[in-house]
Amino acid sequence: MKSRDINNISTKQYLSEKGILPVKDRGYYGMYHSPFREDHNASLKVDYNQNVWYDFGTGEGGSLIDLVMKMNKVTFYEAATMLEKEHSNLSLFSFHGNNNPISDIRTKQEPAISIKKIQALTNPALIDYLKERKINIETANHHCAEIHYLVGGKPYFAVGFKNDSGGYELRNKYFKGCTSKDITSAKIGRDHCQLFEGFMDYLTFLTMKNWQRSPVDLIVLNSLTNLPKVKETLSFYRTISTFLDNDEAGKRTVEELKTFCKEVNDQSVFYSKHKDLNEYLCRKSEVKQPVKRKNTGIKR
Numbered sequence: 001m002k003s004r005d006i007n008n009i010s011t012k013q014y015l016s017e018k019g020i021l022p023v024k025d026r027g028y029y030g031m032y033h034s035p036f037r038e039d040h041n042a043s044l045k046v047d048y049n050q051n052v053w054y055d056f057g058t059g060e061g062g063s064l065i066d067l068v069m070k071m072n073k074v075t076f077y078e079a080a081t082m083l084e085k086e087h088s089n090l091s092l093f094s095f096h097g098n099n100n101p102i103s104d105i106r107t108k109q110e111p112a113i114s115i116k117k118i119q120a121l122t123n124p125a126l127i128d129y130l131k132e133r134k135i136n137i138e139t140a141n142h143h144c145a146e147i148h149y150l151v152g153g154k155p156y157f158a159v160g161f162k163n164d165s166g167g168y169e170l171r172n173k174y175f176k177g178c179t180s181k182d183i184t185s186a187k188i189g190r191d192h193c194q195l196f197e198g199f200m201d202y203l204t205f206l207t208m209k210n211w212q213r214s215p216v217d218l219i220v221l222n223s224l225t226n227l228p229k230v231k232e233t234l235s236f237y238r239t240i241s242t243f244l245d246n247d248e249a250g251k252r253t254v255e256e257l258k259t260f261c262k263e264v265n266d267q268s269v270f271y272s273k274h275k276d277l278n279e280y281l282c283r284k285s286e287v288k289q290p291v292k293r294k295n296t297g298i299k300r
Contacts, residue, residue, distance in 0.1 A: 006080060009087055011046050011053055011064045017086070018071075022046070028174060034058075035071050037094055041247070050151045052113075056247070059181045063151075099230055113179050115168070117148040118160070126159050129173045133200060135283045136207040143203065143213075144150030149179070160218075161199040169199055169222050184220040184231055186213070191238040193217040195248065195257075197224060197276070201243050204278040226258070232289045234261055241297055245276045267297055 012030060017019070023042035034044040034055050045058040054061030068079040121127065121141050123282070125230070129280030130140050147160035147168055158175060160168035167180030183200065196202040199220050208214065217237070219230055224244075234240055240261045244250035246268050257264045271280035 006063075006065050006083055008051075008085065009064055010048075011067060012048055014064060014067070015046070037107060043283050050154070050156065050175060052151055052177065054177050056176075056223075056229065057225075059178075059225040061177055072234050099114050113170070113177065114150045115147055115179060116150060116155070119146050119148075121146045121159065123157055126157065126172060129171075130159065132282075133204075133278055134207065135200070135203045136210075137178075139203055139206045139212060143199070143206075161222075165221055171200065178222070181223055181226065183222060183226050184218075185230075186218040188215075188217060190216045193219060193234065193237045195234070195240055195242045195244070196220045197244045198222060205243060208281060224253055227253060239263065239265060240245045241267055243267050243277055246272060246274065247274045265297060270297075 012022075015032065015035075017037075020032060020035055022032050024031040028049050029045055029047045031040050031042040032044040032046060033039045034057060036055070037057070039057060042254060044053060045056065046053045052061060052063055054066055065076065065079055065083070067078060068074070072079065072082065104172070121130075121137070121144060121176075123146055126146060130137060143161065145160045145162070145168075146157060147170060148155065148157045149170070150156070156172075156175070158170040158172040160170055161184065161253075162168055163180070163182040163184045165180050165182040167178060167182060168178070169178045172221075183186060194214055194216055196205070196219070200221065202214075202218070202220050206214070219233070221227060221230070231297070234257065240257060240263065242254055242257065242264060244253055244266075250268065254264060254266050254268075267277075271277050274280040274283060
């Protein structure tokens with residue numbers, strides 16, 4: 001029995017059997033209240049086509065077996081056994097001459113997302129996706145790559161943004177995930193740092209400014225759960241400009257930053273009627289021309 005056989009069980013079906021239904025169902029994906037924690041925002045996404053899940057509140061995600069392990073706080077072996085019992089009609093572990101079938105799954109298990117090729121952005125679908133998000137394509141090419149990867153043996157492709165661990169944040173029209181969770185940083189020795197929640201917000205800011213890179217130090221969290229990794233680093237800056245989402249988590253993070261940073265400039269006041277900076281750009285009927293002076297914040 002290989003791991004992909006286990007993960008052929010529908011994650012949507014598994015959650016439904018547990019009485020967990022999507023708050024929003026878009027046909028090809030659903031948004032759920034996270035079953036792991038208190039979650040009022042339905043921040044757990046299940047991609048029905050790729051049969052993977054991602055919790056935007058914690059930055060965690062993976063395949064069905066990962067979900068079962070986390071929901072039930074059990075080991076891989078225990079989770080596999082639970083699935084075998086609940087879906088015995090699939091004959092998940094019926095191998096002749098295999099004395100330890102679950103051990104076989106563990107040793108042959110592949111990562112939830114396996115990268116196969118990295119290249120420059122050329123795929124028309126990805127270019128169209130970035131254009132829909134109003135991102136300058138030259139800017140995107142400067143900071144991103146086209147990533148071809150496998151999930152459960154099936155091939156997919158996405159816009160990839162590299163993090164400090166060498167992994168990638170992955171985005172396309174239908175999927176948001178990552179190969180490994182970490183920050184992305186760029187330091188040029190300034191006493192001012194820009195802090196972005198996600199890389200799409202960073203690309204949005206550069207597009208609005210018509211810049212190829214920020215003139216000050218930069219940290220893209222790629223998830224608010226990565227904030228503890230950079231607290232000490234941020235405390236040394238004279239000024240922090242934040243570009244976080246306009247939600248409860250974003251506001252809490254700004255208040256937390258104010259407890260240990262010298263000066264925090266919350267840039268979300270300039271896009272207060274929108275979820276985030278990218279939505280602000282997408283919904284503007286006309287984007288103002290960038291000012292020549294290198295203002296590192298947003299100007300109305």
